Amino acid sequence: MNNEARAKKRVTLADVAKQAGVSQMTASKVMRNTGSISEATRDRVTAAARDLGYVPNRLAGSLSSQNSDIVAVILPSINDTIYGDVVRGINEVLRPHGYMTFIGENQFDTELEEDIIRSVLSLQPAAIILTGGINRSEAAFRMLKNWQCPIVQIWDDSKSGFDGSVSPSHEAGGALVAQHFVDRGFKAPAYIGAELSKDLCAARRFDSFKSKLQAFGVVPFEVTDEALPRRGETGQTLVARLMETRPETDAIYCLNDAIALGALSWLHDNGYDVPNQVAVAGFNGTSLLQVVRTRLTTVDVNRERLGQVAAKAVVSLLNGEDIAEQTVLDTQLVQGNTT
Numbered sequence: 001m002n003n004e005a006r007a008k009k010r011v012t013l014a015d016v017a018k019q020a021g022v023s024q025m026t027a028s029k030v031m032r033n034t035g036s037i038s039e040a041t042r043d044r045v046t047a048a049a050r051d052l053g054y055v056p057n058r059l060a061g062s063l064s065s066q067n068s069d070i071v072a073v074i075l076p077s078i079n080d081t082i083y084g085d086v087v088r089g090i091n092e093v094l095r096p097h098g099y100m101t102f103i104g105e106n107q108f109d110t111e112l113e114e115d116i117i118r119s120v121l122s123l124q125p126a127a128i129i130l131t132g133g134i135n136r137s138e139a140a141f142r143m144l145k146n147w148q149c150p151i152v153q154i155w156d157d158s159k160s161g162f163d164g165s166v167s168p169s170h171e172a173g174g175a176l177v178a179q180h181f182v183d184r185g186f187k188a189p190a191y192i193g194a195e196l197s198k199d200l201c202a203a204r205r206f207d208s209f210k211s212k213l214q215a216f217g218v219v220p221f222e223v224t225d226e227a228l229p230r231r232g233e234t235g236q237t238l239v240a241r242l243m244e245t246r247p248e249t250d251a252i253y254c255l256n257d258a259i260a261l262g263a264l265s266w267l268h269d270n271g272y273d274v275p276n277q278v279a280v281a282g283f284n285g286t287s288l289l290q291v292v293r294t295r296l297t298t299v300d301v302n303r304e305r306l307g308q309v310a311a312k313a314v315v316s317l318l319n320g321e322d323i324a325e326q327t328v329l330d331t332q333l334v335q336g337n338t339t
Helices: 003-007 013-020 024-032 039-052 058-065 081-097 110-121 138-146 170-183 200-215 232-245 257-269 303-318
Strands: 070-075 100-105 127-131 151-154 164-168 189-194 221-225 251-254 279-281 298-300 326-329 332-334
Touching: 013 024, 013 039, 024 039, 070 081, 070 110, 081 100, 081 257, 081 303, 100 110, 110 138, 127 303, 151 303, 164 170, 164 303, 170 200, 170 251, 170 279, 170 298, 170 332, 189 200, 189 232, 189 257, 221 232, 232 251, 232 257, 251 257, 257 279, 303 326
Parallel strands: 070 100, 070 127, 127 151, 151 164, 164 326, 189 221, 189 251, 251 279
Antiparallel strands: 298 332
């Protein structure tokens, strides 16, 4: 570290007050938007803060007041497009109410999620939005239940045990694809997926898909791998295994859209005619699929709306209002040109 960097001094509230010509208490009230302060004084303080580059210590403020403007959002992956859309919806609702989001990524890892929850709670969050469908530890669940703030679970349509939940119906999603395959007359359907022991919602979709097909006397072939991630390259790997093992396959349901796109890539590269020879469907309805030439058949769960509804539930709880214990959003089959 050079001498210039070592000599840098963080701008304090006292610096802002001095430049604005007011007391530190008055400057503090302006920064926290409290008290009866004249508009002229408020303008001088905010101008001084802006000119000096002052950044309030929000954490210190929350520790002293037991109030916070942080809403923690705990997700499986920040690299997954679906969760980016969910967070966008959350932020659209929370920002106008003065709340910011803090994102934690658990990667479907039970111990990692426990560590994240412990760290998140140390920030004194105003509320927590967390993804269900993970093998949550008893310790994590106990920490959350003992914490006195609103908690809304998203994505998982099973009973949450928290203040409320907002999710698509995963059973309906799997059944929609199965019915579509039956309606299209496919005789040898299959399923490819990964990490089903960690992603409980995906496992529920597959069970529903399988049960619906079995009701029509059709048993889908299954290729899954617990060691592979839920990404596009996994779709390439699994569809290669599938077509080598069961070449008569005429329709493939994939755990998510990312795996489906990987499967499509491999099928095209290896000369398969999609959908005339092999059909492919996914789950999520990611926005990428609307701009590529190959439009994947998928189940749209309206991810941004899911985030908005969850955030509105949080705001209602913070305002002391009641919310529905469980909100299940509609899922919709969107047929592209891959089935």
